[in-house]
Amino acid sequence: LRKRVKNLRAFLKLLRKDFGEEFVKKNNFTLRDLNRRSTAIRNYSALLKSCELLKSEHINPECSEALELLQNRIQLDFDAIKNKTDYNALFNFYQSQLEKYKDRLSHTEIKSNRFSSVKYGLNKIYTEGRKNLSLSIDNPDTEILHDFRKSTKDLFYALRTLTPLWEPVLSGYSKELKLLSDILGELHDLFELKLYIQSLVDNPNDFTSVILFIESQSEALLNQCIALGKKIYAESEDQFIERIKKYYTGYRRDNL
Numbered sequence: 001l002r003k004r005v006k007n008l009r010a011f012l013k014l015l016r017k018d019f020g021e022e023f024v025k026k027n028n029f030t031l032r033d034l035n036r037r038s039t040a041i042r043n044y045s046a047l048l049k050s051c052e053l054l055k056s057e058h059i060n061p062e063c064s065e066a067l068e069l070l071q072n073r074i075q076l077d078f079d080a081i082k083n084k085t086d087y088n089a090l091f092n093f094y095q096s097q098l099e100k101y102k103d104r105l106s107h108t109e110i111k112s113n114r115f116s117s118v119k120y121g122l123n124k125i126y127t128e129g130r131k132n133l134s135l136s137i138d139n140p141d142t143e144i145l146h147d148f149r150k151s152t153k154d155l156f157y158a159l160r161t162l163t164p165l166w167e168p169v170l171s172g173y174s175k176e177l178k179l180l181s182d183i184l185g186e187l188h189d190l191f192e193l194k195l196y197i198q199s200l201v202d203n204p205n206d207f208t209s210v211i212l213f214i215e216s217q218s219e220a221l222l223n224q225c226i227a228l229g230k231k232i233y234a235e236s237e238d239q240f241i242e243r244i245k246k247y248y249t250g251y252r253r254d255n256l
Helices: 002-014 021-036 039-055 061-084 087-106 116-138 142-165 167-198 208-232 237-255
Strands: none
Touching: 002 021, 002 087, 002 116, 002 142, 021 087, 039 061, 039 167, 039 208, 061 208, 116 142, 116 208, 116 237, 142 167, 142 208, 142 237, 167 208
16 A cells, blocks of 8 residues: 555655646645554564565674564564554555545646656656765765655656556566565564664663664665666656657657
8 A cells, every 4th residue: 555655755756747746745745644543553574574585684683682682572572553553444544545546647638648748757767866876875874865765656656657658668677676676674673673773772682783784784775776787777857857858759659
């Protein structure tokens, strides 16, 4: 559900020229705030997943034991959050907000089926990705990497929407974007796991070995992100847009 809401946000950004900046801004914030209702559940789930991924690596017994203790503690906090969550209210809220959004969309119109309808939005999404890659290379702090992940997700959803233009090529490109997004997500979750450990003021256990392992894994993931990002965003904005436009022209010629 959260992923589909993110997909809707990317769709807004892709068609921002026809929707208009005011419509895009208002509804993007609405969809963002909608997903924030389930952030806590998602975050604890991600922390548990991070522990499982770390345990799957070749680690020493001390670190393995510490991870097991940490995972048990996270699970207790996760269970507490789930017990406090009114799932009926949560899903009803999602439903009501999405119905309102659907109603707003019904009053908008895509003005043409020309490439210009997506050109501006696609260019902006790609440009943000390239900019965030460059910033991540120069100063890979958590906030910049988080922005890099968001812009990569936007490009993934945008290109997945456009995949029928040339499926063999764009589906492969989308898979690489998904991989980059997943690695950036893993990197972000490790940072959050480290913060969680540091927040345990009542912690009787020593998680130093886990923190050191998180830091080493994070460095390796960052190197993967940068290497893959350089390949994905190798083209200039103009080259990228011109390439997708050619796919669009060929698709129109052969199918319409």
